[in-house]
Amino acid sequence: MFHCIPLWRCNRHVEMIDKRHCSLVYVPDEIYRYARSLEELLLDANQLRDLPKPLFQLLKLRKLTLSDNEILRIPAEIGNFMELMELDLSRNDIQDIPESISYCKALQVADFSGNPLMRLPESFTLLKNLTCLSINDVSLQALPEDIGRLSNLVSLELRENILAMLPESLSQLHKLEELDLGNNELCSLPESIGCLISLRDLWLDGNHLTEIPAELCNIKTLLYLDVSENKLEFLPEQLGGLVSLTDLLVSQNNLEYIPESVGKLRKLSILKADQNRIAYLPESIGNCESLTELVLTENQIQILPASIGNLKKLSNLNCDRNKLTMLPKQIGGCRGLNVFCVRDNNLKRIPAELSQASELHVLDVSGNRLSYLPMSLTTLHLKALWLSENQSKPLLTFQPDEDPESGEKVLTCVLLPQQPSESGSDNLARFGGLESLVNGMADEVWDGKDMNRISSIHFMDEGEEDDDDEKGTLLRRATPHPGELKTMKKTAESVRNALDSNKNEVNNAADGVTTSV
Template sequence: MQLVELDVSRNDIIEIPETISYCKALQVADFSGNPLTRLPESFSELQNLTCLSINDISLQILPENIGKLSNLVSLELRENLLTYLPESLSLLHRLEELDLGNNEIYNLPETIGCLVSLKNLWLDGNQLAELPAEIGSMKSLLCLDVSENKLEHLPEEIGGLVSLTDLLVSQNLIDALPEGIGKLRRLSILKADQNRLAQLPESIGNCESLTELILTENQLQSVPRSIGKLKRLSNFNCDRNRLASLPKEIGGCSSLNVFCVRENRLTRIPSEISQASELHVFDVSGNRLLHLPISLTALRLKALWLSENQSQPLLTFQNDIDPESGEKVLTCVLLPQQPLEPDSKGSDNLARCGALESLVNDMVDDTWDDKATKRISAIHFLDDDDEDDEKGRLMRQATPHPGELKSMKKAVENLRNDLNAAKALDSNKNEVNNTTVTTSV
């Protein structure tokens, strides 16, 4: 009866006895990973319970009397079979952590907004199609994870989460973020990758604390000019979208450290990018760039990716003149960018260029130069007429990935060692044979 903490997780317990109610002093209980299907009715008598973990026990129904655990601070229900939440859950006014990830919950009760002390709410991996407007009442909420659901939109009231620092909405069906998101002045991390976003609201620039913005695999065609107001933004990933241009205001992101816009439709990079003086990693591979701005040399870049199969993070650039504008630009062997064409055998020839695959599949519009797409990196030599044509040209093959280079180097070293060992063995045999011959003579 003086027991304060009980951990019987990861066993084969099939039932919790009703006599658990005698443990009046119990504060922490963990029953996770057992073949349980229900909780005893007497559970509600554990008035001193503050932390309850019942993850992965195939629980289908959360008892209505769960609301009587008035001192509960942390409730973990991850990886169960819950389809709905009881209304009494709203009575847990001291609850700070609620983990409902990886269940089968289809909707949240409107009373969820009554959890005014809640700081962390995990709802990832469920079947949610919408969030109630009342969720905006959680003024203390720091982290909201609703990734891997079926959300098509977020309520405008989400702007009421004034304390929110982490908003995770990845892998949903969201086509637009609400303007109210600009009210989240403390928001530090926004992950909205793998959705259907066609545009970002101008109000995104008001999220002044944003440090990480992940928008990979959406349908964005542009980035709002207000993006330049995000002075603390450090990591910006907008890979695999439909961006045709970048606003010059992007240079205002003075803390930008990693900027990835791989596999888009960019034809130029604004020269103002050089104002982002902290930029170290810039990934523009899989686009349609003809050249780079000369201002890029002002940055202390550690990696500039123009192609997925680059052998090194930085290349040697040469100055050139843009024939259209007459301005000085940078170019190299990988510029202008171009897609790889399927070879004559029908294979896509993208073994080491997977990042360009979606770009190649989308190359049906007329914005790309036909001459560039038909260019073949081959060097021809004069030779006799009776020789095979394949012997008269030198093809430029894809540069191996650094990991492949290491494997190739190791294989060559092993081969060299084997050859040296074989030569040494042959040398020893020859010495023995010579000695035998001399003795015989």
């Protein structure tokens, strides 16, 4: 015979309660009835301002999340949570962490990000079991001098604070794998940072570093290094010691060169060195056999090393806004190249060997001084070829021509030869972008030979009569820019509407005369 269990005794053993996004302004009283069994309490994204004392009688809690609320203070009773393993108080209005936090001996994961904290309590370093600590964007001015006592830390996030220096004891965190110090006020790093023997990911971007200690290059486990947006003038010659490195980000610094030892980084997959003052790449770059992405935008590079053709896995190569005058023919050796951008350089020709990069889909050569393109490019399956920043389509129609100097077959179109730009961008204006070509205008720095070559496409000057038989060549007018076509269409429609209106008035008048008769 079955007996009915009273309703008040149902669900007595509850281990997890999820009250996230419930617009709560206070902690529901119903939670406290499960004090003997409750292990996880999720109260994120509500409107809580105070934490009531009964909450800290939930002694079995192992996980408590209170992120995205309006909590002003943490009561000292938080020390009651002797079994608490995960605590999330991120994005509240908490100004202080009580010293009693040290009694949470089991705490492993803690997140205090996005609070107006300025310091950590001295007792914080007694949390010996802590493995992951996030204190991002809290106006933290300094770390505890004895932070090295947190010997089990695996991940330490301190992004977007106002840290100006790091304590020496940081080097004692031998289990640390992730260290994020991005967007702080660091001007230097202690040499002891090289003692972080387990470090895999290191963010130092957005600081004021002028140099990186050579000792950092002793970390054989390091996979990811971001030192972008600093004031670095050089990288240590010992850079090649980072034998496991896969990602190196040095963008927006004052670097003038990449050290030769970069060639020892055989596992390097991504190198971003844009917005520096780099004048050349070392020949050893060709030894970085795993490189898939190389970004060199906005530097002072005049020539790429021939060894770049050894980068068989290179997929994305961006050299926009440099001072390249030529490309090595070995560039065709980059068989895996998908995207190749050399916008706004001083290139006068593209090597025919580029066609050997059979995977190339996007080629941007706008803003250069090209007179033609090599015929071999027709063998590529390009999806986009940019000759001008004002192109309306990613691909244009080309036709064969002949280079008057070499006699070789080349490709030409309405946008070739390119006009050099005075402002760092293409000289083809949005409206009337082809006017300079139509009128045969040339820049003074160009050789007359380049502009006087015989093209199989001839553009008519204003007032010139059609005379196909005399010229014996294809004769066509410049194609209007899409913006001009829209204007022409509107004008035509206006004229047509006006004519239709006049026609209707005439017909109405005629009907009126007929009716009166």
